[in-house]
Each structure stands twice: as C-alpha cells, then as structure tokens.
Amino acid sequence: MTRTKISIEDVNRLLQLYDPNANMNVNDKQKRSNLSSILTKIGFYGQRNNVNAVEQAINAVVSRNIYMNQSNAATVIQNRVRRWFNQREQQRLTREEQIQNEQEQLQKQRELDIKELREEFDPELLDEEGIFDPERYRQQQHQLRAQEIEERRRKQDEDRQARQTQLLDEFHNVEDINIDILFETDQQEISDYIRTHDKYVYLAYLSSSYFLLRSSISYALN
Numbered sequence: 001m002t003r004t005k006i007s008i009e010d011v012n013r014l015l016q017l018y019d020p021n022a023n024m025n026v027n028d029k030q031k032r033s034n035l036s037s038i039l040t041k042i043g044f045y046g047q048r049n050n051v052n053a054v055e056q057a058i059n060a061v062v063s064r065n066i067y068m069n070q071s072n073a074a075t076v077i078q079n080r081v082r083r084w085f086n087q088r089e090q091q092r093l094t095r096e097e098q099i100q101n102e103q104e105q106l107q108k109q110r111e112l113d114i115k116e117l118r119e120e121f122d123p124e125l126l127d128e129e130g131i132f133d134p135e136r137y138r139q140q141q142h143q144l145r146a147q148e149i150e151e152r153r154r155k156q157d158e159d160r161q162a163r164q165t166q167l168l169d170e171f172h173n174v175e176d177i178n179i180d181i182l183f184e185t186d187q188q189e190i191s192d193y194i195r196t197h198d199k200y201v202y203l204a205y206l207s208s209s210y211f212l213l214r215s216s217i218s219y220a221l222n
Helices: 008-018 028-041 051-120 134-172 187-221
Strands: none
Touching: 008 028, 008 051, 028 051
C-alpha cells in the first residue's frame, strides 16, 4: 500500500507555519526535505503523511517557542525594571546620605554661628536658642538712646547751673564803683569836642549857602 504524500500546498503552509521567513524559492523536493528536517528537529516521528498530525506538532512547537520568546522578553523587561528600580533606589539612598551630610554640616555651622553670636553680641540680645533677636536689639537701642538723651540733658543742666553760679560769683566780686569818678569829665575834652562840632556846623552852613547862591545865579542867567 502506497502512502499518500502531503500535497505541496500543505508543505508550503506548514513550512511558513513553522517559520514565516522560510525560503520558499526552492523546488518541491527541497521543500519536502526541509519539512522532513523540521519534523526530525522537533522530534516528531509519527505519521508524516498525516497533515493534521504534522500541523498539530508544528503548532505545539510554535506555541512553545512563542511562549519562550514571551518569557524571555518578560525576563528582559523584568531585568530592566529591576535594574531601573535598583538604580533609583541607589540614587535615593545616595541622596538621603547627601541630605544627611548637608544637615550635619548645617547643624555644625549653626552651632558655630551661635557661638560667634554669643561672643560678639550681648547675651541679653539672644533668645533661648542662642539666636540673635532683632526685637531685643531694637529695645536695647531705644533704651541706649533714651539714656544718651537723658545724659545730654543732665550735662546741659549742669553746665547751665555752673554758668549761672559763675555769673553770680563775678557779680558779687565786682568792686564798688565811685560814681563821681565814673561821671568825671575832662573840661579840655569837652572844649575840643565843642570846637570840632561848631567847625563842622559852620562848614555845612557855607556849603549850603554856596549851593543856594549857585542855583540863584544859574536861574537868573537862564
């Protein structure tokens, strides 16, 4: 009894089912040989002239290959996700370490600043944590200005009182003045003054008369 071979159409379909990129530019004999090699490769030793059995065997292998490829792809994706997560986690840990170091440095700098402030400023200007308090500083400056104004007024009052005391002392220490001597007049000085006064009055009279005479002559000529 002669076994019926699979038609060449089924051979072509089964070859492309197994490998969509299979080379189909060969003769029919080579195609059948390629299909036989595929069946041997996948371990199918059943009825090779049974199209349904061969197709089921090839489908099983193709499905397994698809599953394996998908599993491999999933593994690749999973590995990528794991690497990405590990990288982000490492970045997070590194950042947390940097933040912790920065906070420690800030704390040390803050303690140093507080120490310098305590050495530089009046302790009364610092709050409970040793930080400079602007409100306390303003109050202190206001008190200092008030004290300066009060001190300036006190000195002015003391200077005024001292001047008044000095004037009173000078007034009480003035020697008695002889009224007769104060109003005594030198007769010679009085006579000289009268003569000088009369001289200037006479000169003024002559000047006035000369001016009037000149005006009269000028009027008469015109």
